[in-house]
Amino acid sequence: MSPDLSALLYLTSAVCFILALRGLSHPETAQKGNVFAITGMVLAVGTTLAQPRMLAFGPIAVGILIGGAIGIAIALRIQMTALPQLVAAFHSLVGLAAVCVATAAFFSPESFGIGTSGHILTGSLIEMGLGSAIGAITFTGSVVAFAKLQGLVSGTPLNLPLQHPLNALLALGIVALLPIFAAAGQASVFFAIVALALALGFLLIVPIGGADMPVVISMLNSYSGWAASGIGFTLHNALLIITGALVGSSGAILSYVMCKGMNRSIFNVIFGGFGSAPGIGGSGTKREQRPVKQGSAEDAAFILKNAQSVVVVPGYGMAVAQAQHALREMADVLKHQGVQIRYAIHPVAGRMPGHMNVLLAEANIPYDEVFELDEINRDFAQTDVAFVIGANDVTNPAAKTDPASPIFGMPVLDVERARTVLFIKRSMATGYAGVDNELFYRDNTLMLFGDAKKVVEGIVKTFG
Amino acid sequence: MIPPLALALLAPVAAGLGPSPVTWELTVFVLAIFIGYYVVWQVTPALHSPLMAVTNAISSVIIVGALLAAGASHAAASQGFGFAAVTLAAINIFGGFAVTWRMLGKFRKRKT
Numbered sequence: 001m002s003p004d005l006s007a008l009l010y011l012t013s014a015v016c017f018i019l020a021l022r023g024l025s026h027p028e029t030a031q032k033g034n035v036f037a038i039t040g041m042v043l044a045v046g047t048t049l050a051q052p053r054m055l056a057f058g059p060i061a062v063g064i065l066i067g068g069a070i071g072i073a074i075a076l077r078i079q080m081t082a083l084p085q086l087v088a089a090f091h092s093l094v095g096l097a098a099v100c101v102a103t104a105a106f107f108s109p110e111s112f113g114i115g116t117s118g119h120i121l122t123g124s125l126i127e128m129g130l131g132s133a134i135g136a137i138t139f140t141g142s143v144v145a146f147a148k149l150q151g152l153v154s155g156t157p158l159n160l161p162l163q164h165p166l167n168a169l170l171a172l173g174i175v176a177l178l179p180i181f182a183a184a185g186q187a188s189v190f191f192a193i194v195a196l197a198l199a200l201g202f203l204l205i206v207p208i209g210g211a212d213m214p215v216v217i218s219m220l221n222s223y224s225g226w227a228a229s230g231i232g233f234t235l236h237n238a239l240l241i242i243t244g245a246l247v248g249s250s251g252a253i254l255s256y257v258m259c260k261g262m263n264r265s266i267f268n269v270i271f272g273g274f275g276s277a278p279g280i281g282g283s284g285t286k287r288e289q290r291p292v293k294q295g296s297a298e299d300a301a302f303i304l305k306n307a308q309s310v311v312v313v314p315g316y317g318m319a320v321a322q323a324q325h326a327l328r329e330m331a332d333v334l335k336h337q338g339v340q341i342r343y344a345i346h347p348v349a350g351r352m353p354g355h356m357n358v359l360l361a362e363a364n365i366p367y368d369e370v371f372e373l374d375e376i377n378r379d380f381a382q383t384d385v386a387f388v389i390g391a392n393d394v395t396n397p398a399a400k401t402d403p404a405s406p407i408f409g410m411p412v413l414d415v416e417r418a419r420t421v422l423f424i425k426r427s428m429a430t431g432y433a434g435v436d437n438e439l440f441y442r443d444n445t446l447m448l449f450g451d452a453k454k455v456v457e458g459i460v461k462t463f464g
Numbered sequence: 465m466i467p468p469l470a471l472a473l474l475a476p477v478a479a480g481l482g483p484s485p486v487t488w489e490l491t492v493f494v495l496a497i498f499i500g501y502y503v504v505w506q507v508t509p510a511l512h513s514p515l516m517a518v519t520n521a522i523s524s525v526i527i528v529g530a531l532l533a534a535g536a537s538h539a540a541a542s543q544g545f546g547f548a549a550v551t552l553a554a555i556n557i558f559g560g561f562a563v564t565w566r567m568l569g570k571f572r573k574r575k576t
Contacts, residue, residue, distance in 0.1 A: 013525075014496075017522050017525075018499060018503060020518060020522065021500070021503045021504060021507065021515070021518075021519075022503055022506070024507045024508070024511045024514060024515050024518070025506040025507055025508060026508060027508070027510065027511065027568070027571040027573075028573075030511055030514060030568045030571070031565070031568045031569070033518070034514075034518060034561065034564050034565055034568060037518055037521065037522055037561065037564075038561050040522070040525075041521070041522065041524075041525065041557055041561075044525050044527075044528055045527060045528070045531065048527075048528045048531045048532065049531060049535075051532070051536065053532070053536040054531075054532075054535045054536050055535060055536055055537075055538075056534075056535050056543075057535060059534050059535070059543065059546075059547045059550075060531055060534050060535050060547075060550055062547075063530075063534065063547050063548075063550035063551040063554060064550060064551075064554045066551050066554070067550065067551040067552065067553065067554025067555040067556075067557075067558065068554050068555075068557075068558040069558075070555045070559070071554060071555040071556065071557065071558035071559030071560070071562065072558045072559065072562050074555075074559050075558070075559040075560075075562035075563040075566065076562060076566070078563065080567075080570075083513060083517075083563070083567075086559075086563065087516055087517060087520060090517075090520045090521075090555075090556050090559060090560060091520060093524075093552045093553070093555055093556050094520065094523050094524055094526070094552075094553070094556055096552055097524065097526055097527075097530060097548075097549040097552040097553045097556070098526055098549075100530065100533075100545040100546070100548045100549035100552065101526055101529035101530050101533060101545070101546070101549045103541075103545045104529075104530075104533030104534075104537070104541070104542040104543075104545035104546045104549065105529065105533065105542075107537075107539050107541040107542045107545070108533065108537035108538070108539040108541070108542030110537070111532050111533065111536040111537040111542065112529070112532055112533075117539075123486055217516070218516070221516055221519060221520065224520065224523045225519065225523050227523075227526075228523045228525065228526050229493060231526050231529050232489075232526075233486075233489055233493075234529075235528075235529050235532070236485060236489065237528060237529070238489065238492050239525060239528065240525060240526060240528060240529065241489055241492050241493045241496065242492060242493075242496040243522055243523060243525045244523065245493050245494075245496035245497045245499075245500055246496060246499065246500040246503070246504075246519070246522070247500075247519040247520075247522065247523040248497070248500070249497050249500030249501045249504060250500055250504045250515060250516075250519045251516075251519065253501070253504045253505060254504075254512060254515070254516065257509070257512070345509075345510075347509070350513075352512075352513060352516065353509070353512035353513060353515075353516060354509060354510060354511060354512030354513035354514070354515070354516075355513050357509075357510040357511070357512075357513065357571075358513045358514075358567050358570065361567075361570035361571045361572070362570045364572065366572055366573055366574035367510055367571045367572065367573065368573055368574050369574060370510060372509050372510070
């Protein structure tokens with residue numbers, strides 16, 4: 001295969017990837033987009049295998065078979081609630097693979113046409129060092145994110161002493177080593193860069209709390225793209241550069257969306273330690289003891305049946321309690337009686353961008369009944385019942401009124417404007433942010449205490 | 465007097481070769497970031513999870529480098545790292561596309 005033909009096929013593959021992202025602009029075209037992505041990948045792999053410099057295919061076939069079998073087995077078994085940790089784990093593999101490719105290119109530059117062993121082009125050395133550094137950061141950072149999401153380590157934010165100076169020192173070390181590596185190209189310097197980057201990725205993510213994981217996953221998504229671009233520069237492959245840039249900007253946009261959803265800057269997330277501020281929340285010792293109105297399943301059923309419009313506000317607690325299927329049953333009964341049911345999703349409702357939409361879709365809730373915060377927030381004033389299930393901080397009016405609140409300025413759903421708020425909650429404990437929610441004490445709020453799934457099943461049973 | 469750096473940069477031009485490959489690659493890179501930026505803002509927020517899964521899968525296109533390392537090199541170290549990278553990237557590619565497929569399959573419209 002001539003270099004020109006390969007380049008054109010790689011270009012076609014890149015176009016397929018762009019069309020894949022384009023397909024995701026609407027649920028109806030999304031699956032077609034996925035087909036484009038798969039086509040692009042097949043084209044990329046096929047073109048590479050048809051290169052005249054390819055010598056051996058045995059190990060490649062074995063690697064693809066093993067990797068493919070593992071990948072498919074995991075993807076088909078994973079629970080939708082566990083998606084965030086799956087994605088984190090997958091990101092770590094991209095990072096590690098990037099480090100492996102850069103290392104291989106260092107030992108065998110001839111196979112990539114970037115010089116001969118010991119005499120690699122200066123530009124390629126810089127790109128190699130940079131690509132492997134980003135890959136290494138992605139790898140350890142994603143492993144930590146995975147461990148936190150999977151609950152292997154505590155999700156509470158840590159504030160290590162000297163954490164920021166140490167990270168700055170590591171980053172400076174990597175930057176300082178790059179020109180040294182470019183000048184001499186010794187293996188020891190290469191491995192020193194990788195080692196520093198591995199440590200940096202670990203230390204960057206360890207202090208970040210569980211509540212910030214949506215931002216962290218998006219950020220690592222972005223890094224995995226930049227790592228791919230870095231490898232593309234090293235190997236002079238336009239396909240890798242383009243694809244890496246697409247993924248990198250996608251992850252960056254998602255990080256931005258998540259940060260905006262929490263009214264925080266990316267620096268605040270990385271350097272913050274959110275939810276660790278002393279003196280707020282805790283086990284409720286300092287909370288004021290105000291009366292709340294408590295209702296039963298019968299009360300809730302009565303209110304829901306007599307409503308004309310209901311907006312459900314689901315949070316991650318709903319998914320933890322596996323209440324989404326019971327919720328859909330309840331919605332079906334109400335819809336049958338002519339009640340309008342809609343769902344309002346806060347940008348950070350789940351543990352990763354768009355997570356809650358997937359969880360609702362899994363419970364067969366049609367996507368055209370599900371709305372984003374901006375689309376539906378104005379409608380609460382004309383809504384009879386706001387049904388809050390497993391969410392808390394994203395409904396807290398203090399974000400709009402109390403400048404002293406840690407969540408002040410965060411966009412919230414205006415549920416208190418609905419005629420009645422039904423608030424399902426396990427107990428009076430605070431949410432992720434450790435802030436009390438004044439919504440509980442309002443006159444138009446009825447608290448339904450208990451496990452989300454049991455409460456909803458109770459309501460469905462009362463409908464009879 | 466032309467400074468040496470400018471001379472170095474102009475050398476390929478003088479030889480009729482146009483800009484250096486790195487400049488071309490940077491051009492492609494920057495334009496691709498812009499494409500990514502505009503295309504991704506068009507993605508509906510409801511599909512941000514599948515977006516993440518599919519971008520994760522396509523970033524494993526670094527398998528291209530892994531294949532060359534594993535199959536086009538005589539050096540044992542390169543073959544070893546290449547094989548590892550092929551396997552890791554394959555997990556991502558197959559797993560990423562499969563989980564995207566599963567997720568997207570769940571999105572259904574209201575029955576009318």
